[in-house]
Amino acid sequence: MSEQPIIIKQIIGKTVKAIRLKQGLSQEDLAHECNVDRSYISMIEVGRNEPSVTKIFNLCKGLKIKPSDFFMLVEIEYQKIQETSFEDK
Known part of the structure; x- marks a missing residue:
């Protein structure tokens, strides 16, 4: 099975968290x-x-x-991972 869906879920989560923290929001604030x-x-x-x-x-x-x-931020992170995994092969 492809790891792509797992990677995308992780990138989405990482991106949400990074933006939230940059804006000084707690998880509770964002949830509200x-x-x-x-x-x-x-x-x-x-x-x-x-x-x-x-x-x-x-x-x-x-x-x-x-x-x-x-989505642009998610795509950038996805491309970075793809390039890194390509270089590892």
Whole structure:
């Protein structure tokens, strides 16, 4: 089975957490902005939950970032991992 879905979940979580921390928001703050439970934010950030596109748009609204910018950050991180794994082979 491909590791791609696992990697993408982890990148999404890492990206959400990085933006949240940069903005000085707690998980509780972001959860309140997105109308979800704090544990849901935690599960996303550790890569155990993969948010739907709708939830990603809600997260982006709470993080005050355009979804296109969010996906661009995710894509950049994904490319870095792909390049690193390609170099390892």
